[in-house]
Each structure stands twice: as C-alpha cells, then as structure tokens.
Amino acid sequence: MSGENERDRKSGGTSFTGEDGWWRRPFSVFQTNLQEIDATMDVEQTLDRIEAQGATTWLINTGGISSFYPTDLPYQTRNPFLADRPSGDLIGDAVAAAKRRGIKVLSRLDFSKVSPRIAKEHPEWLFVSPKGEPQIYNTLYSTCPNRDYYQNRSLDILDEVIDRYPIDGFFFNWFDFSEMDYSRVYHGVCSCNVCRERFATYSGGKELPDGPGRPNYAQWLSFANDLVTTLCAKISDHISARRPDAALVLKRGAPIVYYEANNAFGREPWHHNTSENVGAHMTGLPEISLLVNSVSFIDMPYRMSGEQPEMFAQYLLQAIARGGNPSTYIMGAPGRIPYANLPVAGQIQCFHRNHHEIYRGLRPASNIALVRPDPVRRAEPGYAQSVSEFRGLFSGLTERNLPFDVVAVECISKIAEEGRLSQFQMIILPDLGQVGSDTASALDAYVAAGGNVVLTGGSAITDEGEGELATGPAIMRAGNVLTGSDLWSTFVTDAEQTQSDAFCFAPRMVAVYGTYANYVWKPRAEKMGRLAPQAPFGPPEKCYGHILSDHPAAVRLINGGSVTQFPWTIGHTYREFGTTEIRDFFLDCVADLATPTVTAELPDQVEIVVGRSDAGLVIHLINQSGMRTRSVGPHLPISGGVLRIKDGVGPARLLKSDKEIEGQTEDGALVLELPELGLYEVVVLPEAAQ
Structure with missing residues (x-):
C-alpha cells in the first residue's frame, strides 16, 4: 500500500470534514428502507412516527436500483408504483413535508445493481466473475465500482436529485465490490478487464486472485479498499461543491461514516461489536461524524422477523455512550411490518434527542x-x-x-x-x-x-x-x-x-x-x-x-x-x-x-464508558446482565453500586433517574452511591467540564 493511500485510510479518505455542517452536532435517524410497493406511502403519518421515535433525520430510498421520484435519466429505472401516487413523486412529497417539520432528509441511493434493460445497453458497466459471467440476482445485474456507472454516472444521478430537491445528505448502499450476493453465494472478485489492469498496476504485475485463500487475495482487499476510498472522496467532494450544506454517508471517505449494527445467523456472536466499532472510530477519526444504523430485523433473509428488543437496545446504548449518532432501520412504511424493538428504540433515541447538550462534542476520555x-x-x-x-x-x-x-x-x-x-x-x-x-x-x-x-x-x-x-x-x-x-x-x-x-x-x-x-x-x-x-x-x-x-x-x-x-x-x-x-x-x-479516572463496585455485567463533552465528565453505565449466547434478554436490576471518580467534584447529575447527588470525598475521589440501576444510567459531573 502506498504511503498516500495509507494516509487516506487513516484520515477516513477525505480532507472534507464540514466543521460547520449540521452533522457535526448530535442527530438521530430513522430509516424506512422501502420496497417498490411503498411508493404510495403516507408521508405525514410516517413523519409522525419518526418524531415519536425521537429522530431528527429521515433516511429514505431515492434512486439507483429503483427511483422513487420521476427520473429523466436513461440509466435509471422509475418505480412503476409511482403511477399510483397522485403527485407521481414520493421524494418531492417527503422532502416538502419533512421541511415543514424541521426534519432533515437523507437520500438513499444504490449503484450496486441495474435493471436488465440498462445491463443490456451498458454491458461494460457490469461485474464479471472469474468465470467470465455476470452476477444476476432477482433479475438485477451487479455493477463494478471500477467502471463508468460508479465512477461518473453516479455523479449525474446525484446532480439530478440535487437540482430537484433540498436534500440534506446522501447515503450509498452496498458501495463496494459485490463478491457475495444476498443469498451468501460467493461469486469471486470482479475480473473485468479494467479490474485486471488496475490490480496489475497496483500490485506490480501480480495476477488477479479468484477469491479468499488464493494468492494475492490479501493484496486485492487492500486494492479494493483503496479504490473505493478514493471514489468515496471524489463523490464527497462533488457533493460539497454542489451543495456544501449536504453530507455524504458512507463506510469510509465521507463527512459522515456509516456503521451498521446488526445480527446474522451463522456468525459468531459478539455483543460488544457496536461498542468496539464506535470506539475505534471516535478515537481515530473524531473529526468525522459517525452514524450507527441499527437493524430492526434479525437478518436479511428474515426481514419481517424483528430483533430482540433488549439486543436492539444494546446497539443504541453502545452507540451513544461512545459518541455515535443513533439510527433505527426498518423495512417498509412504518406500521406495515411489526417490529417489537421500536418502543425501546424510541425511548433511547428520545433520551438522546432530549440531551443533545450532553452529547455534543462527546469524546473518549x-x-x-x-x-x-x-x-x-x-x-x-x-x-x-x-x-x-x-x-x-x-x-x-x-x-x-x-x-x-x-x-x-x-x-x-x-x-x-x-x-x-x-x-x-x-x-x-x-x-x-x-x-x-x-x-x-x-x-x-x-x-x-x-x-x-x-x-x-x-x-x-x-x-x-x-x-x-x-x-x-x-x-x-x-x-x-x-x-x-x-x-x-x-x-x-x-x-x-x-x-x-x-x-x-x-x-x-x-x-x-x-x-x-x-x-x-x-x-x-x-x-x-x-x-x-x-x-x-x-x-x-x-x-x-x-x-x-x-x-x-x-x-x-x-x-x-x-x-x-x-x-x-x-x-x-x-x-x-x-x-x-x-x-x-x-x-x-x-x-x-494505569490509574483509571473512574472505578466502581458493580457486577461484571455493567459496561462503564467514560467520555468528556462541554457539559462535563460523562459516564455511561450499561446493564448487560441480560446477555445470552446468541441474543440479549431482559436485564436484572442492580442495587448497591458505587462509583469513585478520581479528583471528582460534585454534585453529579443522573440523567436517566433525573436525580442529583452530592456524594462524598474519600482519599481524593468523589464517591457516589448509585440508586438501583435499570437498563442504563448516564452520570454527568458538570464541574469536571475542563
């Protein structure tokens, strides 16, 4: 990996951070990942649900695989169900209604696949397997990030949306090489002529691998990562030039970095995944905002089966404790598919929204x-x-x-x-x-x-x-x-x-x-x-x-x-x-x-996260007593907990309990006897702001 690419990876792939952008302040998202049949959804009812969930931002499907607005571009596919909508334009209706309420809108785009018509017109845009075959899934053809559709036509699509709607940002789904499809069938690395030529240049003439376990695959991963990071930065710069008040959301190389908290059958459980990933981002790239999109269903093949509510709560709590911005992701229009996690998700996201002054500038401490x-x-x-x-x-x-x-x-x-x-x-x-x-x-x-x-x-x-x-x-x-x-x-x-x-x-x-x-x-x-x-x-x-x-x-x-x-x-x-x-x-x-700033007398099942914001020292206590082998069940209340904060000064605010306690000083530490701990508590010491 070249020194330049290594620096890009460490910096998130872009120098653009948008210090004055809305995304540099705490925000909360609700994603409606729409099916084609949702083109007639009631946007006012949806916004009622979004506000009730504590969200300040709506992430909605806009274009790419299916356009939820009347696109005029020949390499886009209009959603046929738009014909049943009186205005013929879901995005226009959604953006106008959201603006009236002060809700920001993020447009979801997906360039990973195109329709058979577009594939036939532009076979040069397509993914090619090591066997020389296209990748076809539910009639759609996968595309290659090295080719013109990703590299240039994506900018045309962005321009069409920007020219029509006051969008606040963009999210690109599946913005990567499509080695595997939704059914977990492995197709290999893209082996089109451009990928072969560029990998040979990148690697000093090495042969393109077929997939994992083959020679040069580790280097191909670095090649793919660098290529996508460079493309992310190119698109981010384009959006910034066209609309400086709009952000791009991607896994890397964007003003808002995206992390998805999810579950998957067949994968080894690691209940601290969200804490790990948010923590790694916030220590390394604090200048770039992080969106933690938490999935309401148990896995992609089971999108109508809701995630365990207590499991979902861990996604959100681990996200906000370490400085991430929380998001709830559902399929379809709200209310069409039952998701049992939504009540607890709403409680946590409302808590975050109601305490933005605590979370603004929250950093690891x-x-x-x-x-x-x-x-x-x-x-x-x-x-x-x-x-x-x-x-x-x-x-x-x-x-x-x-x-x-x-x-x-x-x-x-x-x-x-x-x-x-x-x-x-x-x-x-x-x-x-x-x-x-x-x-x-x-x-x-x-x-x-x-x-x-x-x-x-x-x-x-x-x-x-x-x-x-x-x-x-x-x-x-x-x-x-x-x-x-x-x-x-x-x-x-x-x-x-x-x-x-x-x-x-x-x-x-x-x-x-x-x-x-x-x-x-x-x-x-x-x-x-x-x-x-x-x-x-x-x-x-x-x-x-x-x-x-x-x-x-x-x-x-x-x-x-x-x-x-x-x-x-x-x-x-x-x-x-x-x-x-x-x-x-x-x-x-x-x-x-090391002498920790905060020590505790608490059971093993309580995760303690220490941060600092302009509001003071911020201590999150997350009750993980309900953790199971593959999921998380109801927590047990915990009594008799004690916190010791080195050089701490009271009083301390307990945000979840809505209490203030003075504590007492022992051996240079502020000692706080905690009330019964439920699912979580947030302790703030305002006098420790500096």
Missing part, C-alpha cells in the same frame, strides 16, 4: 487503550486469532469495570501526530503481529515520554521474528512458535512454587492456549512468572511431570515508561476457557500501569 486489529488484514494468516485475543481482553477489562477506549491499530500514528496518544497511561496491543515502522516509532516515542505499552502474543514482532519496538524487551524470537496440541497441558504461574519438585503446586497455575514463543530478552528486562512446559495429560495415572522452566509468563522493560510483553495469547486463552483466574492474571500483572 479513558486512560486505557485496547488496540483493535486492522480489518483490512482479515485475509492474512493469524487475523482470526488476533480478533479472539482482542475480544478476550475486551471482555476482561469490561468485566472488571475498567473503563477503556478502543484504538484502531492503523490510526495509532495519526493519533500520535495529533498529540492525543498521551491521553492514555496504558496501551494494550493484542497479538497484532507486525505493526509497521510508523506505528512502532509512535509507540517508542510514547514510551520514552512515560507511557506504558503492553504486548501480547506476537504483537510488534516482524514476520522474521525481530522485535519492532526499540523500547521493547524482546530482541528476537528464538525457535519455533509453540501452537496447537504442542501447547496443551502448558501453564504459567506467578507463585513461588517451593514444592514443584514434588509436583505439588500453589495457586495460580494458569492455562496457556493458542501460541507461546521464546525470545532472546534484553539484559535489563525483568521477568515475571514462570512457564511450566507441557507434561503428559492422559491417562490420569500418567498426568504429572511438569517442571518449571526459566521461560517467563511476561517480561517488562522500563525506558521512561515501560513495555510489558506476554509472549503468549492470554486474551485468546481467556476467550476460549473463560475462567476468572486467567482474566485476573493478566489484569493483576498490568494493574500498576
């Missing part, structure tokens, strides 16, 4: 950072284990009520350049592998200035086995990495183990799973704990023989600040086994590296 693996590397070996490591550590921090912020690894050097890395006392890198020279330099400077870095697994180790951090304790890897069954029945301990020669062990003996690597350590490095290498684990009569080695559980090197390295995947181990002993072994080892 924790002093612990957990670094997320780069999703662009998802085709590379080891990525799945990195994600598991990240999620295990995420869960451990959350369960111990330790507030932390998520940082995207690809944004570390940007955050450092902006002087914001010093916000953190501790930065945790979970088995990320090679991080690159820019990130390594930023972390070295951070450590030299007194910061603390924690590495687990193979973080900041090159593919050849060298340590990337000059401030790190490892010089190089020694020997092969232990993994799989070679690591079974392996343990680490932090106890003295005075009777280990007799195979009698004191607590803690902590399981090691995933990977463990030996390193050549720098002379000044301090070793912590010891490894008990593999011994027989079956049958029971032969299960003994563990002899403690000199290999460590962790190693620390102090260089102004410090770098602590766990040469094994302790987060992955915790995610696999889930024992408190594993979690606490890690957190106890790093406990002296």
Whole structure:
C-alpha cells in the first residue's frame, strides 16, 4: 500500500470534514428502507412516527436500483408504483413535508445493481466473475465500482436529485465490490478487464486472485479498499461543491461514516461489536461524524422477523455512550411490518434527542487503550486469532469495570501526530503481529515520554521474528512458535512454587492456549512468572511431570515508561476457557500501569464508558446482565453500586433517574452511591467540564 493511500485510510479518505455542517452536532435517524410497493406511502403519518421515535433525520430510498421520484435519466429505472401516487413523486412529497417539520432528509441511493434493460445497453458497466459471467440476482445485474456507472454516472444521478430537491445528505448502499450476493453465494472478485489492469498496476504485475485463500487475495482487499476510498472522496467532494450544506454517508471517505449494527445467523456472536466499532472510530477519526444504523430485523433473509428488543437496545446504548449518532432501520412504511424493538428504540433515541447538550462534542476520555486489529488484514494468516485475543481482553477489562477506549491499530500514528496518544497511561496491543515502522516509532516515542505499552502474543514482532519496538524487551524470537496440541497441558504461574519438585503446586497455575514463543530478552528486562512446559495429560495415572522452566509468563522493560510483553495469547486463552483466574492474571500483572479516572463496585455485567463533552465528565453505565449466547434478554436490576471518580467534584447529575447527588470525598475521589440501576444510567459531573 502506498504511503498516500495509507494516509487516506487513516484520515477516513477525505480532507472534507464540514466543521460547520449540521452533522457535526448530535442527530438521530430513522430509516424506512422501502420496497417498490411503498411508493404510495403516507408521508405525514410516517413523519409522525419518526418524531415519536425521537429522530431528527429521515433516511429514505431515492434512486439507483429503483427511483422513487420521476427520473429523466436513461440509466435509471422509475418505480412503476409511482403511477399510483397522485403527485407521481414520493421524494418531492417527503422532502416538502419533512421541511415543514424541521426534519432533515437523507437520500438513499444504490449503484450496486441495474435493471436488465440498462445491463443490456451498458454491458461494460457490469461485474464479471472469474468465470467470465455476470452476477444476476432477482433479475438485477451487479455493477463494478471500477467502471463508468460508479465512477461518473453516479455523479449525474446525484446532480439530478440535487437540482430537484433540498436534500440534506446522501447515503450509498452496498458501495463496494459485490463478491457475495444476498443469498451468501460467493461469486469471486470482479475480473473485468479494467479490474485486471488496475490490480496489475497496483500490485506490480501480480495476477488477479479468484477469491479468499488464493494468492494475492490479501493484496486485492487492500486494492479494493483503496479504490473505493478514493471514489468515496471524489463523490464527497462533488457533493460539497454542489451543495456544501449536504453530507455524504458512507463506510469510509465521507463527512459522515456509516456503521451498521446488526445480527446474522451463522456468525459468531459478539455483543460488544457496536461498542468496539464506535470506539475505534471516535478515537481515530473524531473529526468525522459517525452514524450507527441499527437493524430492526434479525437478518436479511428474515426481514419481517424483528430483533430482540433488549439486543436492539444494546446497539443504541453502545452507540451513544461512545459518541455515535443513533439510527433505527426498518423495512417498509412504518406500521406495515411489526417490529417489537421500536418502543425501546424510541425511548433511547428520545433520551438522546432530549440531551443533545450532553452529547455534543462527546469524546473518549479513558486512560486505557485496547488496540483493535486492522480489518483490512482479515485475509492474512493469524487475523482470526488476533480478533479472539482482542475480544478476550475486551471482555476482561469490561468485566472488571475498567473503563477503556478502543484504538484502531492503523490510526495509532495519526493519533500520535495529533498529540492525543498521551491521553492514555496504558496501551494494550493484542497479538497484532507486525505493526509497521510508523506505528512502532509512535509507540517508542510514547514510551520514552512515560507511557506504558503492553504486548501480547506476537504483537510488534516482524514476520522474521525481530522485535519492532526499540523500547521493547524482546530482541528476537528464538525457535519455533509453540501452537496447537504442542501447547496443551502448558501453564504459567506467578507463585513461588517451593514444592514443584514434588509436583505439588500453589495457586495460580494458569492455562496457556493458542501460541507461546521464546525470545532472546534484553539484559535489563525483568521477568515475571514462570512457564511450566507441557507434561503428559492422559491417562490420569500418567498426568504429572511438569517442571518449571526459566521461560517467563511476561517480561517488562522500563525506558521512561515501560513495555510489558506476554509472549503468549492470554486474551485468546481467556476467550476460549473463560475462567476468572486467567482474566485476573493478566489484569493483576498490568494493574500498576494505569490509574483509571473512574472505578466502581458493580457486577461484571455493567459496561462503564467514560467520555468528556462541554457539559462535563460523562459516564455511561450499561446493564448487560441480560446477555445470552446468541441474543440479549431482559436485564436484572442492580442495587448497591458505587462509583469513585478520581479528583471528582460534585454534585453529579443522573440523567436517566433525573436525580442529583452530592456524594462524598474519600482519599481524593468523589464517591457516589448509585440508586438501583435499570437498563442504563448516564452520570454527568458538570464541574469536571475542563
């Protein structure tokens, strides 16, 4: 990836942020994802529902696959049901009615597919599979982002809408390469002549891959990401030039970045997905607004089956807690399809709307950072284990009520350049592998200035086995990495183990799973704990023989600040086994590296998110006691909770309970005894505004 493209990715792909745009203030969205038959919908009734849901913005289908206005462009398809509407123009009616109420309108466009007529007239616009075939789904032909329809005709469509209606912004659906269709059938990467030529130029002459698992696919993902990001910036600049008061909403390269909170059958559940993604965006790209569009149905093949209300509540709460703008997404005109999540969604979105002064400028304010693996590397070996490591550590921090912020690894050097890395006392890198020279330099400077870095697994180790951090304790890897069954029945301990020669062990003996690597350590490095290498684990009569080695559980090197390295995947181990002993072994080892601003006496099932806005210190408490394996059920009320805010000054406002409490000062901390915690609470300390 070129340096220019890497900078684009870190900055969101565009220099346009619209500091004075309406989207830089808190807003809330309601999306009606329309079917063709909704062309006759009652816009006034719809706006009544939108206002009741607490939304300030309406996202509505406008054009692309089907135009809900009387388009005159030959490469658009008018919705045939517009003929049954008295005005013949749903968008004109919707925009006029919304403007009368002060509701903003976002137009949804979809350039991913065209009708058979357009496909026949312009076969050069189409996706071509590795077998040379088009991709056809429900009569529609998929298009290629490299071709003229995406690259230029999309601008013509935008111009037609801009010329006719005072739209406040645009959202492009499925703005990417169509490797897979709605039925999850994989068609491969687009193999049209333009894609082949441009990938060859990008990669230095390499052959275009067929799909995942093929040579060069990881590089193709980077190619596709860069191409779409560049196109996003081009379109965003076009909209800005034509209508500066309108924004573009896309997954990258736009003034408003879009994240979809959703569920899917067959996918491993991760109930903190929204918190993770919103957190990574807000630490890395706080200058770009984030829209979190939460899906009201359980999955695309089941659009009339509503999401569990408590699950949906987590989407919205995790979004607003970390600074995202909430959105509820339904199919069709409101009331035509039953969605049980809408009452709780309305309550949360009304809460957000009623407290815009609290959420304006809300930014991350924790002093612990957990670094997320780069999703662009998802085709590379080891990525799945990195994600598991990240999620295990995420869960451990959350369960111990330790507030932390998520940082995207690809944004570390940007955050450092902006002087914001010093916000953190501790930065945790979970088995990320090679991080690159820019990130390594930023972390070295951070450590030299007194910061603390924690590495687990193979973080900041090159593919050849060298340590990337000059401030790190490892010089190089020694020997092969232990993994799989070679690591079974392996343990680490932090106890003295005075009777280990007799195979009698004191607590803690902590399981090691995933990977463990030996390193050549720098002379000044301090070793912590010891490894008990593999011994027989079956049958029971032969299960003994563990002899403690000199290999460590962790190693620390102090260089102004410090770098602590766990040469094994302790987060992955915790995610696999889930024992408190594993979690606490890690957190106890790093406990002296950061002093959280907020601590609590609360159950494991409460997520604490600390932010700061012009209104003061903002603390979200999210009750996650209802979490199930695949969903979220009703929460349990939690009594007797206590918050301690370092250097805090009362009184504190409890927004959900509508109370004000003074608290008391103990050892330099403001101590708040909380009332019964329901689904959530938001604690604001106005005196901490500065």
